[in-house]
Amino acid sequence: MKKSIFKNIWVDSILATAFIFVVIFGLFSLINVFDAIDPVGEALEDVEFNDIVYSTLREDPPADDNIVLVNIGRLPRHLIAEQIRIINKYNPKVIGLDTFFPFSKGEAQDSALVNALSEVDNLVMATKLERWSSENVVDSLKLSAEKFRVHAEDFGFANLFVGEGVGQEDVKTCRSFLTKEYLHSKDSTHLFFALKLAQYLAPDKVERFLERDNKLEYINYKGNAMGSASNFAPTFFALDIPDVFNENFVPELIEDKIVIFGMLGEYFGDPYNVEDKYYTPLNKKYAGRGAPDMYGAVIHANVISMVMDEDYVYKLEEHFQIIIAVLLCYLNVVAFMWVYYALKNWYDGITKVVQLIELLLILGAIIYSYHLFNINLELTLAMGVVAVVGDSLEVYNGVVKNMFTKEGRRELFSVNKREQDKVEIN
Numbered sequence: 001m002k003k004s005i006f007k008n009i010w011v012d013s014i015l016a017t018a019f020i021f022v023v024i025f026g027l028f029s030l031i032n033v034f035d036a037i038d039p040v041g042e043a044l045e046d047v048e049f050n051d052i053v054y055s056t057l058r059e060d061p062p063a064d065d066n067i068v069l070v071n072i073g074r075l076p077r078h079l080i081a082e083q084i085r086i087i088n089k090y091n092p093k094v095i096g097l098d099t100f101f102p103f104s105k106g107e108a109q110d111s112a113l114v115n116a117l118s119e120v121d122n123l124v125m126a127t128k129l130e131r132w133s134s135e136n137v138v139d140s141l142k143l144s145a146e147k148f149r150v151h152a153e154d155f156g157f158a159n160l161f162v163g164e165g166v167g168q169e170d171v172k173t174c175r176s177f178l179t180k181e182y183l184h185s186k187d188s189t190h191l192f193f194a195l196k197l198a199q200y201l202a203p204d205k206v207e208r209f210l211e212r213d214n215k216l217e218y219i220n221y222k223g224n225a226m227g228s229a230s231n232f233a234p235t236f237f238a239l240d241i242p243d244v245f246n247e248n249f250v251p252e253l254i255e256d257k258i259v260i261f262g263m264l265g266e267y268f269g270d271p272y273n274v275e276d277k278y279y280t281p282l283n284k285k286y287a288g289r290g291a292p293d294m295y296g297a298v299i300h301a302n303v304i305s306m307v308m309d310e311d312y313v314y315k316l317e318e319h320f321q322i323i324i325a326v327l328l329c330y331l332n333v334v335a336f337m338w339v340y341y342a343l344k345n346w347y348d349g350i351t352k353v354v355q356l357i358e359l360l361l362i363l364g365a366i367i368y369s370y371h372l373f374n375i376n377l378e379l380t381l382a383m384g385v386v387a388v389v390g391d392s393l394e395v396y397n398g399v400v401k402n403m404f405t406k407e408g409r410r411e412l413f414s415v416n417k418r419e420q421d422k423v424e425i426n
Contacts, residue, residue: 012401013333019400020329020392024384048175049363050370051281054221057371060233061222066201066308067301068092068257069225069238071264072099077109081116083244083261090254094122094200096193098158098262098276098297101144110147117151124196125149126158129181137182138190156196157181160278160296161216174278174294176216177303179209194303197258202308209307218313218376220306221282225298227268236301240268258304262297315376325381332358332389340397351390358386 070087072080088095104110117123125148131140141157143149162172183190199206223235239249265273277292278299306312332354339350362383369375 009334009337013330013337016333016337016393016396017326017330019396020333020385020389021326023388023392023395024381027388028384048173048281049366050376051173051283052367053371054281055284057367061235063237064222064235064301064305064308065237065253066258067236067304068253068259069236069264069297069301070244070259070261071227071238071240071268072261073241073263073266075241077101077105078112080261081112083241084113084116084120086244086247087254087259088116088120090251091256092122092254092259093256094124094153094197094258095120096124096126096156096197096258096260096300097144098126098193098260098300100126100128100142101148102142103145114147114151117148120151121153122200123152124154124156124193124200125152126193127155127190129157129159129190135186137184137186139184141183141190154196154199156191156193158193158296158300160299162278172279173283174219174280174299176218177299179215179217192303194300195307197260197300198304198307201258205307205310208310209312212312218315219280219299219302220311220313220374221280221302222305222309223302224282224294225264225301227264228294228298235305236298238264238268240264260297260300262295262300264295264297311374313370313374313376316378318378321378321381324379325385328358328382329385329389332386333393336390336393337397340393347394348390351393355386355390359383362386 070083072083075083084095101113125144128142129138129140130142131138133139143155149155157178159178160174161176161178162174177192177194179195180189180191182188195206195209223233225236225238226234227238227240228234237253243249263273263276271291274292276296278294278296279292280294280299283293335354336347336351340347343350362379366377366379369377
């Protein structure tokens with residue numbers, strides 16, 4: 001009997017591997033069904049193992065002096081205009097406005113802003129992608145009113161990606177950004193706001209980045225801005241509202257730099273304002289939920305810094321993820337099959353120890369691949385396979401195989417018949 005089993009172990013293992021993947025996808029479906037009533041799952045569903053890199057392994061990065069952030073808070077337009085005039089006289093390379101002026105607010109307010117914008121040589125204004133056609137082409141943009149945008153040199157969409165079909169209010173972490181979108185037709189593309197700004201400082205680097213041809217890119221976060229709570233020392237220089245009006249900075253901070261105007265709170269350290277504020281992997285509380293930790297303008301600064309340093313994140317392609325999971329499953333099945341038949345009394349103990357070691361090794365590979373090489377391994381499927389392979393193989397050997405053999409069915413029915421006979425005798 002044992003000879004026959006070991007002779008067919010390779011084919012048997014292929015069938016067992018297929019069964020385990022059926023179990024895996026069944027479990028994933030159940031998890032999705034019960035997600036809404038699982039408070040622990042809801043707290044942890046947006047956690048990635050790579051977040052641990054930012055919270056425990058990364059050291060303070062050096063300050064990035066290519067980018068300066070300016071807080072506009074809730075200032076009226078004539079005071080934002082004054083901020084722009086002050087900053088512009090120190091010759092920035094480009095000014096980016098991460099805000100919108102969609103409606104008129106009176107001649108005095110509007111004319112002051114229009115005049116200030118007209119003095120800027122290189123002005124990039126934000127847009128917002130609002131509607132996609134059935135052909136997956138953007139056919140509607142949110143824009144500032146024409147009198148403000150007439151002086152803009154360029155436009156870039158400022159939408160931040162927090163997951164398919166979810167918005168900022170859904171409390172998700174911003175880990176990625178869309179690099180470009182088709183606008184009105186598939187012959188015209190619209191670039192991400194941060195990439196448009198980076199083109200003014202390093203067009204060759206932006207070109208090399210776009211040659212990667214990834215519509216969705218992972219953000220390799222460098223840090224937060226001055227005036228923000230962070231795991232790291234501040235990475236990006238930022239000017240609060242009084243700093244600008246009092247010109248509390250040296251000219252070299254602005255000259256030939258990318259300057260982004262955006263909401264950074266009503267004042268630096270404002271604990272109550274969450275407008276245009278997101279969760280990121282830098283959040284001090286990476287499991288569960290604390291407060292949002294980064295304003296949209298700072299996320300754009302992180303993207304620019306990543307492109308300028310050419311320090312990208314590389315993602316393991318999905319087909320490689322599946323191949324790794326299948327191979328790992330098959331090798332485990334072959335090994336566990338041998339244990340099942342040769343050391344049956346030891347099966348549970350040996351398989352559980354091996355599974356635990358494998359899970360720890362995979363987890364270590366995920367974390368340190370990201371930390372040392374900027375590779376996002378995405379081995380969730382492989383971890384799921386390793387977690388269920390031992391118990392699933394027992395079900396396969398003890399139930400599935402016996403259901404498809406005469407001996408197994410005969411044994412099951414003979415036991416049932418003996419039980420019925422006992423009942424009748426009693």
